[in-house]
Amino acid sequence: MAWISFDLFRTLGFPDTLNLKAEQLFQYKQDISQADWVLFPPYWQLNSLVYGLNAKVFPSEASYRLGHNKVEMTRAFELVAPAHTPLTLIAANTPAEAERLWADMHLPFVAKQPKASMGEGVWLIENRGDWREYLTKTDTLYVQEYLPIDRDIRVVIVGERVLAAYWRKQSPRGFYNNVAKGGEVDYSPVPAQAIELALHLARSLQINHAGFDIAMVGNHPYVLEFNRLFGNQGIPGGDAALRAAICDLLLRASRPVPTTPASASPKRRRLRRVA
Numbered sequence: 001m002a003w004i005s006f007d008l009f010r011t012l013g014f015p016d017t018l019n020l021k022a023e024q025l026f027q028y029k030q031d032i033s034q035a036d037w038v039l040f041p042p043y044w045q046l047n048s049l050v051y052g053l054n055a056k057v058f059p060s061e062a063s064y065r066l067g068h069n070k071v072e073m074t075r076a077f078e079l080v081a082p083a084h085t086p087l088t089l090i091a092a093n094t095p096a097e098a099e100r101l102w103a104d105m106h107l108p109f110v111a112k113q114p115k116a117s118m119g120e121g122v123w124l125i126e127n128r129g130d131w132r133e134y135l136t137k138t139d140t141l142y143v144q145e146y147l148p149i150d151r152d153i154r155v156v157i158v159g160e161r162v163l164a165a166y167w168r169k170q171s172p173r174g175f176y177n178n179v180a181k182g183g184e185v186d187y188s189p190v191p192a193q194a195i196e197l198a199l200h201l202a203r204s205l206q207i208n209h210a211g212f213d214i215a216m217v218g219n220h221p222y223v224l225e226f227n228r229l230f231g232n233q234g235i236p237g238g239d240a241a242l243r244a245a246i247c248d249l250l251l252r253a254s255r256p257v258p259t260t261p262a263s264a265s266p267k268r269r270r271l272r273r274v275a
Helices: 029-034 043-052 061-067 070-080 095-104 128-135 192-205 238-254
Strands: 003-005 017-019 037-039 088-092 109-112 122-125 140-145 151-158 161-169 184-186 209-217 220-227
Touching: 037 238, 043 061, 061 070, 061 209, 061 220, 070 088, 070 140, 070 192, 070 220, 088 095, 095 128, 095 140, 122 128, 151 192, 151 238, 161 192, 161 238, 192 209, 192 220
Parallel strands: 003 017, 003 037
Antiparallel strands: 088 140, 109 122, 109 140, 151 161, 151 209, 161 184, 209 220
C-alpha cells in the first residue's frame, strides 16, 4: 500500500501516506504514478492525474466532475432520479432567456450560482428586484422551484456506507439550512426514503464521498445537491470518524483479489517522505 495525499488535514494519520502540496505535482510525478491511491487532489489536477498518470483518485472522478458544477449535477439527477429532482431551468444569461425563465417560474423561486457551495451563491427570488440583482451575479442562469420546507437532511456517504444522516434546521437568518450559514443540527430520526435516495444517487452516479442534501415534502424526498467536500460539524465523531471511514474504504479497495497462494502475494511499496 502506498498513498499520496494533497490534503493533509483530511488524511491526517493515514498509514504509508506521502503528503504533498499542490505545486509539487511535477516534482513527485513518479511517486504519484506508482501510488495505489491519490487522495483529495485539487480539481485543476484531475485531468492530468487521471489521463496523464493513470492515477486512481479519491474521491472518485464522478464525485469531482458532478460535484464541481450544479448544472452537470442536476442534469445527472434528472436522468437517474427525475421524480426526486425539483423543477430546474438552466439557460445562458441573455435578456431573452432571463425573460423566459422569469415568465416560466412561479414566485417565490430559488436562483443559484452553478459553482457555489456552503450556502453561498443562493438567492430567494420574490420579486423583479431580486431577479435583476441575481442577473448581475452569474453568466449561467440556474433557477429551481421553491420547496415549502424549514429544514433539510444531510446524508453523508463514504463508499456505500451512510456515515451520518441528520436534519439541518433553518438558520435564524431565514431560508438557509446550511450549518455554515447558521443552520442547526437536529439528530431526530431521518426518514428511510431520504437515505435510500442518497444511496441510490451515490451508486448510480459512482459518487463515493459526498454530503447529499435531501428535502422532504410530505413523505416525498427531493435531492437539492451534494457536496464533494463537506463540513463535519454534524457527523458523530467529527473528523476522526470521517477519516476512519475513508481509510477503511481505501484499505478494503486496495486489497488485491487473490489469484495465487497467499505466500506469493506482492510486497508493499513504500514512498519516500517529504524532508
